[in-house]
Amino acid sequence: MSDGTVLFVELALGEGRVLISEETPSLNALAPPTIGGSPVMLLVEVDDVDTVARRATEAGAEVEMPVQEMFWGERYGVLVDPFDHRWAVSTIREQLTPDDIASRTPTDI
Secondary structure (H helix, E strand, C coil), rough: CCCCCCCCEEEEEEEEEEEECCCCCCCCCCCCCCCCCCCCCEECCCHHHHHHHHHHHHHHCCEEEEEEEEEEEEEEEEEEEECCCCCHHHHHHHHECHHHHHCCCCCCC
């Protein structure tokens, strides 16, 4: 926009696209802090979750949940970008059946 507002950033994900916008109240595009947080977490499957998480934190994201091996067969972590959008990033390590996951699920969940 003429005032320098970024209308959106477009991310190409395979054949799909995700558009994230800067807060622009005149277009009813409100940021999570304005509405009391976001009910949404975006999940992105990537080839190298550790590199993606490192690059995101270098760009200003904060770690909500460190990248780690998860019982459901993924290396997984959660980041919060500078606009308070939550991003889960993961790399699939194993293809597990529902029974496999159930047998690995911690009892305190």
